[in-house]
Amino acid sequence: MSAVTAKEDRKRSDRSSRINIKIDGCDSVTVRVKRSIKMKDLMKAYTDRRSVGIDTFEFLLDGHRIQGQQTPDELEMKDGDEIDAMVHGHGGSAIW
């Protein structure tokens, strides 16, 4: 009996330890990840899937840059939160 509840408990905690994150870029994808995952892993997966360099996109949560070392927990993300993948801008002069 107790073993069953423990199992259920684990299941439940496991469920709440994962969240859905929507990544909005040129297309949008929703991924289900652990709350403790490093965001860089998510970014890497996203850029790898598109065969582009890891520094191609800037990932924004509510307009603020996400650091690779942070986790959804640290960012206080909720289930269903959206992050935006934006292409880097940079410039030196207008003439290229």
Place this chain on the structure above:
Amino acid sequence: MKPTDRRSSSNIADRLRLRPSKPTVASDDHRRVCNQSRSKIITRQAAKTLESSENSGKSFYDSLPQYRRSRRLKNVRRTNSSNDKKLDTNVFESYLEDLWNGISEEKRSSCTYIDCLWFSLYKDEMTKEKVLRWIKRKQIFSRKYVFVPIVCWRHWSLLILCHFGGKKQSKVKRPCMLLLDSLHSTEPKRLEPDIRRFVLDIYKSEGRKEGDDFISKIPLLIPKVPQQTNGEECGTFVLYFIYLFLQNAPENFNQEGYPYFLTEEWFCLEDLEIFRKEIYSFWMSKGITHVQ
């Protein structure tokens, strides 16, 4: 020289330029696969070229024209190389954040800045609404100065919104905008329509009472500031503008006092060089890469 002339000629040159061979495992694999799949369909002559080029360490794959996209990616990577003075949005933002943490509490509450990507995101229909939502949180109508770095057409410039919360009748705190550009030859005025739309949308999204007429008449001042002497430093200039403006900004910016310190002699290039070195060492110490 006119920008268009140079762009067209350098573009062609860039496109024709061969991709330098990089002896990495991945690209070697890729090359092999490409060569295998191509070997069946290429002509004898092409095969000869292929053979000879392979002998010299380059393959047929290497001599394919380089497409725009990959050139852009290459440029992003090149920004991280040691000699490049160009700033990308990531380095820019990290440094600006650091600079911001170094100023007094009082200034931090009376001024704010918006992320350097936001303006270009605003111009994109897809993300426009989002950006306006983010800007709302910055409470720009209660700030004296709001810095809006703009990176557009590969050029950095700086927009400063002054006293946006000010009344239109007020003499000392009338709203106005400053556009600082280190390359006047690019005609900073071309940004005006975008800036006007941006400002109008900000007013609208905040539900302000000011009429369109008033908003479209907010003066946009373009002072003559020190100019860059090469094609790379505008990002550094923009950071330096923010840095100095924060130090010297008058309590109330009004048009009677204009242009204040915003002249061609505002700072000398030696000071800028020191500043640039600071950024560079900051960049190195952080090993700037948002993902590593």
